[in-house]
Amino acid sequence: MTDYIIAIDQGTTSTRAIVFDHSGSIVSQGQLEHEQIFPKAGWVEHNPKEIWDNTREVIGQALSKANITRHNVKAVGITNQRETTVVWDKNTGEPVYNAIVWQDTRTQEIVDRFAADGGVERFKDIVGLPLSTYFAGTKIVWILENVEGAREKAENGDLLFGTTDSWVTWNLTGGVDGGVHITDVTNASRTMFMDLETLEWRDDILEVFNVPKSMLPEIKSSSAVYGTVHTSSLLREVPVAGILGDQQAATFGQAAFDAGEAKNTYGTGNFLIFNTGTEIVKSKNGLLTTLGYKLGDDAPHYALEGSIAVTGSLIQWLRDNLGLIKSAPEVEDLAKTVDDNGGAYFVPAFSGLFAPYWRSDARGALVGLTRYVNKGHIARAALEATAFQTKEVLDAVNADSGVPLTELKVDGGMIGNNLLMQFQADILDVPVVRPVVAETTALGAAYAAGLAVGFWANLDELRANWQEDSRWTPEMDDAERDRLYRNWKKAVTKTFDWVDTDVS
């Protein structure tokens, strides 16, 4: 009987379950999208019950497509959209509010309140993050302050908080019937509450946020047997043995295990992660300090991260809000109807700007418009925005590390776009490399789980699984690269200082 590992990838737009074999190849997968709920400008929510129902269903899809049962599955690994905040009643299993998604900016007023004393970098030395609407901490505060009865229930110890890894794990291991309430270090490092050195919750920060510690999950390593799946599931009694936030999982799936290795993921947003080994490096250039992974009792690995809020979601916006294209891949055809951006630059600061600016007062801008610009130029400007934003982040990584990256490993949904990948190599002036297994997020979670149960022996075995698929090499001349990037930088400045108290 052949053995496999199953990974659950609870993402921003969909939930996937993927069965992997020992070579790290995909055997089968199930996938379901969930509703994106936009109640007001700047608000983004998901229904946690829908996410859990989808999780159960995609597990069934993946098992049946592979024609296997739980007996063939040695472990479950979980990876997830990070920061997205679920608060639920531990007695009923009911969420008290929808999940507040990482892109949601409703907590700006809470950020300002906490930043009034000490600025946005107030806790950065301890937690690696600036105060921002992005992280889970202020989202929990919003729920406690705005959902009727939530504060009282939380003080009574009846409410649990989790990012979606915790929500899925709690339900998978039994929910109200003995579910384990845990998270891993990578997810915990996105709350604002975890001390990067001790890997424990900080009582003093929790006090400032007024969040009861009883709500928080127990922090675990990224690879260990945390519990087994409940008897009500198709995966009953299979060990749950790995959790990594999606970006860290992609880094792990790219086998970027050592200091100096990096990857860039092109999904809803873009996230460049640069492994700094066991050293905590504090950025001087607008990057976050975050956990990379921690295997069992081994020392944790840290990373610098450049987070970009809007890349692939700008393509979805062209599709859904403007109706310019019918599917995301069509953007490439539309962009190819023109030779260049026609002078148009699109800065998609829809959730403010994340790295390296951290400007929550910014909003999106399409600039350089003349009567000449057509929809082909806009499609091209939208794709180029992803590449320019990546260059800004890579410049910050190179400045912080002092050793420039000589090539960039990439993954995520947008890397199917050839025009973008070539333009990316051109703008960065380094080769861009794609692995054979592009589902690195799920693969990383599978690796973490498989290592914990001995399905894979060590990291060397995983390194050997990584194989190059394609490579784009720079072709643009320096003057053209400089001209485009200079214009981009100018465009970015046009987005600043937009938000006033009466403009959201």
Ligand SMILES: Nc1ncnc2c1ncn2[C@@H]1O[C@H](COP(=O)(O)OP(=O)(O)OP(=O)(O)O)[C@@H](O)[C@H]1O
């Ligand atoms: N050919 C393409 N050209 C440009 N963008 C694309 C293309 N194909 C997909 N995308 C974009 O890629 C994104 C999907 O990629 P991916 O599935 O990696 O996203 P994700 O952020 O990981 O989502 P989730 O969090 O749900 O897993 C979408 O935003 C989509 O617009």
Ligand SMILES: [Mg+2]
């Ligand atoms: Mg994803």
